[in-house]
Amino acid sequence: MTAAAIKFSGVTCRYGRRTAVDGVDLDVAAGEHVALTGANGSGKTTLLRAALGLHPVTSGSITVGGRPAATHGEWARRRRDVAWVPQRLAPGRFPLLVDELLDSGGNPVAARTAATRLDVAGLGGRPLHTLSGGQLQRVFLARALGAVAAGARALFADEPTAALDFHGQEQVAALLAALPVTVVVVSHDRAMSRACDRVAEMAAGKLRLV
Amino acid sequence: MDGFLDLLTLPAVQRSAIGLLIAAVGLPIVGVFIIGLDIIAVRFAMMHVALLGIAVGLLVGVDPMLCGLLACAIAGAGVAPLARRPTGLPGAMGLLMTFAIAAALLVLSVSGVNATGAFELLWGSILATRNVDLIILGALTVVVHVLFWRWRRQLALLLFDRELALCSGVAAGPLLLALLVVVAVAIGASIRLTGALLVDALTILPALGARNLGRSLRSMVLWAIALGVAGNSIGFVVALLLDQPPGPVLVLVAGTLTLLTYLIPEGARDAIDPGHRVDRGGDPVPAGQRLWQH
Numbered sequence: 001m002t003a004a005a006i007k008f009s010g011v012t013c014r015y016g017r018r019t020a021v022d023g024v025d026l027d028v029a030a031g032e033h034v035a036l037t038g039a040n041g042s043g044k045t046t047l048l049r050a051a052l053g054l055h056p057v058t059s060g061s062i063t064v065g066g067r068p069a070a071t072h073g074e075w076a077r078r079r080r081d082v083a084w085v086p087q088r089l090a091p092g093r094f095p096l097l098v099d100e101l102l103d104s105g106g107n108p109v110a111a112r113t114a115a116t117r118l119d120v121a122g123l124g125g126r127p128l129h130t131l132s133g134g135q136l137q138r139v140f141l142a143r144a145l146g147a148v149a150a151g152a153r154a155l156f157a158d159e160p161t162a163a164l165d166f167h168g169q170e171q172v173a174a175l176l177a178a179l180p181v182t183v184v185v186v187s188h189d190r191a192m193s194r195a196c197d198r199v200a201e202m203a204a205g206k207l208r209l210v
Numbered sequence: 211m212d213g214f215l216d217l218l219t220l221p222a223v224q225r226s227a228i229g230l231l232i233a234a235v236g237l238p239i240v241g242v243f244i245i246g247l248d249i250i251a252v253r254f255a256m257m258h259v260a261l262l263g264i265a266v267g268l269l270v271g272v273d274p275m276l277c278g279l280l281a282c283a284i285a286g287a288g289v290a291p292l293a294r295r296p297t298g299l300p301g302a303m304g305l306l307m308t309f310a311i312a313a314a315l316l317v318l319s320v321s322g323v324n325a326t327g328a329f330e331l332l333w334g335s336i337l338a339t340r341n342v343d344l345i346i347l348g349a350l351t352v353v354v355h356v357l358f359w360r361w362r363r364q365l366a367l368l369l370f371d372r373e374l375a376l377c378s379g380v381a382a383g384p385l386l387l388a389l390l391v392v393v394a395v396a397i398g399a400s401i402r403l404t405g406a407l408l409v410d411a412l413t414i415l416p417a418l419g420a421r422n423l424g425r426s427l428r429s430m431v432l433w434a435i436a437l438g439v440a441g442n443s444i445g446f447v448v449a450l451l452l453d454q455p456p457g458p459v460l461v462l463v464a465g466t467l468t469l470l471t472y473l474i475p476e477g478a479r480d481a482i483d484p485g486h487r488v489d490r491g492g493d494p495v496p497a498g499q500r501l502w503q504h
Contacts, residue, residue, distance in 0.1 A: 054373050076379060084377045094246045096370040097426045104367055104378035127425050128370075 003031035003182045004065035004081060004153035006051070011060035013046050020046040022205035023060065030065075030153075033176070033183040035193040038202035044186040045087050047202070048156045052084060064154060080106075083147035085140050087158035087186065098131070099124035102143050111146025117175070118142050133163035141172060145179075154182040161189045217450050222337060226456070229339040229347055230442040233404065233412045236351025238434035239358050240396045241417030242427070243389055246369035247293075251303040253409055256397040258310035259285040263398075264328050265314045269321040274328070279398050285310070286394025290387045293372065336404050336456055343403045350396050357392055358431060361385060366427040408457050411464040416441060419471040441467050 006028040013021040021043040028034050036044045049055040051062045053075040061068055069078040083105070102111035102124070115121050118138040128136060141160055148155060157176065161169040169191050176183055177195040185192060193199050201208055217223050244252055263281025267274035285306055292298030318325045358365065367375040368382055368389075375382045400409045416437040417430070424430030445460035452459070 052377060054376070072381075072383075076381075079377050080379060086374070094366075094369040095424060095426050095430065096366055100363065100366055100426065101374075103363070104374070106379070125425075 002153060003180065005030040006154060006182055006184065007061075007063045007066075008047070008051070009061050009063075011047065011050060011062060012058045013043070013050050013055055014058050015046075019205050021050065024202075024205075024207045026200060026207055028182055028184060030182055031180065032198065033179075033185070033196040035196040035199045036184060036186045036202060037188065037193060037199060042202040043205040044202050045158055048084075048158055048184065048186060051156065052079060052082060080151065081153050083144040083152040083155040083181075085137075085144045085155070085157035085160045087162075095127040095129065097124065098126050098128060098139050101128060101139060102146060105143040105146030106150030106152075107146040109146075110149030111142050114142035114145035115139065118171070134165070134168060137161070137163045138168070138172075141175075145175075148179060148181055152181065154184070155179060157183070157185040157187075159186050159188065161187065161192055214447075214451055222339070223450070225339045225341065225344060226336045227446060229336060229344055229403070230446055230460075231439070232344065232347045232351050233400070234416075234438035234442040235435055236347070236354045237396065237400060237409075237412040238416035238420070238438035239354045239431055240393055241413035241415070242420060242430050242434050243365075243369075243393050244414060245417045245421055246365075246427070247299055247389065247393070249299050249303050249393070250414060251300065251307065252393060253397055253401070253406070253414070255303040255306040255310070256282050256285070256394055257401055257406060258307050258314065259394070260398045260401065261328060262310045262314035262317065265317040265321065265323065268323045268328060269317055275402060278402070279395055281310075282394040282398035283391050286390040286392075287387055290383070290390050293386050293390075336408060336460075339403065346399055347403060350399060353392060354396065357388060362428060362431075365389070369427060405457055407461055411441065411445070411461040412438065415461075415464040415468045419468040422471040423474065437464070437467055437471075 008024050008026040011024045050057050069075045105111050120138045161172050169189050173191040173195040259281050260278035263278035264274040267277030289302040292302045364380040416434040419437045420430040420433035423433045441464035445463035449456040449459035
């Protein structure tokens with residue numbers, strides 16, 4: 001497994017007339033772990049979503065492993081390359097079982113091993129909407145670790161410890177710190193920031209290194 | 211009882227029974243898709259779109275029902291891009307309905323075709339089922355089952371959350387397109403085959419009941435088929451025994467079964483769930499690879 005360098009060059013994203021991300025430049029070296037902090041609404045989530053093709057980039061470019069993404073095939077490759085822990089852990093409008101979610105990461109065995117380490121083993125037959133916020137967050141994290149085991153070379157995690165207790169925050173921070181892939185993690189959690197190589201802060205859509 | 215058994219020997223009744231059975235196996239899955247996509251208004255929308263197709267068919271002299279189904283397929287494909295918007299599909303159904311009825315009435319007016327005659331092409335009856343209708347229903351059922359069983363894992367993710375599906379490697383766009391076309395054509399054809407009233411009993415009601423009982427997409431589909439078969443069988447027999455029109459009786463029976471599902475306690479659902487099994491997929495961990503320790 002090789003980690004992928006990630007490069008954001010002059011990235012701007014808008015919601016209608018409102019600019020959410022404003023000309024962001026950020027180089028993340030292969031294998032580096034970067035914490036993205038900042039106030040709510042400062043554009044952190046939009047930046048990660050743009051890198052996954054879930055929000056349009058108005059101008060600028062994002063490459064992962066030196067590759068841009070524009071066609072359907074390139075986006076599909078990008079999404080295989082980058083494991084994702086979403087911020088909005090909505091239970092969805094339709095039932096989905098924990099095991100079905102773990103399987104979707106690409107490596108069910110690794111995802112279940114991760115689920116065991118994250119203390120959410122044995123929930124496989126339960127629909128996601130019956131889980132607590134903390135359990136849901138751990139299950140999504142286990143899925144992402146399964147994706148890394150399946151070959152993803154980077155991991156984007158959007159506030160992966162927001163619903164966890166202090167022990168859980170330490171546990172997840174340590175687990176992410178040990179990952180041999182590039183990690184960009186949006187977090188307000190100090191333990192997580194300490195575990196990263198670098199902290200970058202966003203304010204009103206702009207980025208500054210801390 | 212003799213009268214009931216005599217009725218069962220009539221070819222028209224036999225065709226109706228077979229039609230209902232085929233419909234009960236296929237159409238509840240369409241209902242599950244409809245609920246998953248949050249487009250319960252699709253029945254009304256497709257009825258009007260089919261009417262527009264029929265009007266165009268009558269105007270240009272091509273088989274009206276074929277044009278109606280084609281219009282449904284095009285409309286289904288046409289609304290697919292709106293699924294990217296948070297409230298895109300439910301809103302699109304209302305828009306489609308309004309546009310289609312206005313356009314249909316305009317076409318009928320311009321062409322001088324009797325609007326009542328065009329409407330009548332849409333009102334089918336299960337007792338008037340023909341052999342060709344059984345073939346169409348059978349083909350629809352096969353297509354729906356192939357779509358579901360071949361892509362059930364992808365569909366489960368797509369109906370749960372489109373972005374999660376995208377990030378799991380699901381070709382969400384093409385799959386959604388296929389789903390909407392199949393739903394639109396199935397509803398358009400079913401209205402012609404069984405009548406507009408019965409379409410709800412065959413699609414939405416079993417799926418609504420299944421939504422209360424199933425814990426996953428797979429178990430929802432199994433429950434929907436079970437409720438569809440039970441509702442259609444009981445309803446048809448009751449209608450024959452009471453010598454009443456099958457449409458309303460079938461709807462009432464299906465509605466009662468659906469209501470009953472609301473009475474089942476949450477805790478009891480696990481015990482009765484026939485689909486409490488998970489499909490496995492993906493590759494195992496490659497040899498020598500381990501989850502990261504620290």
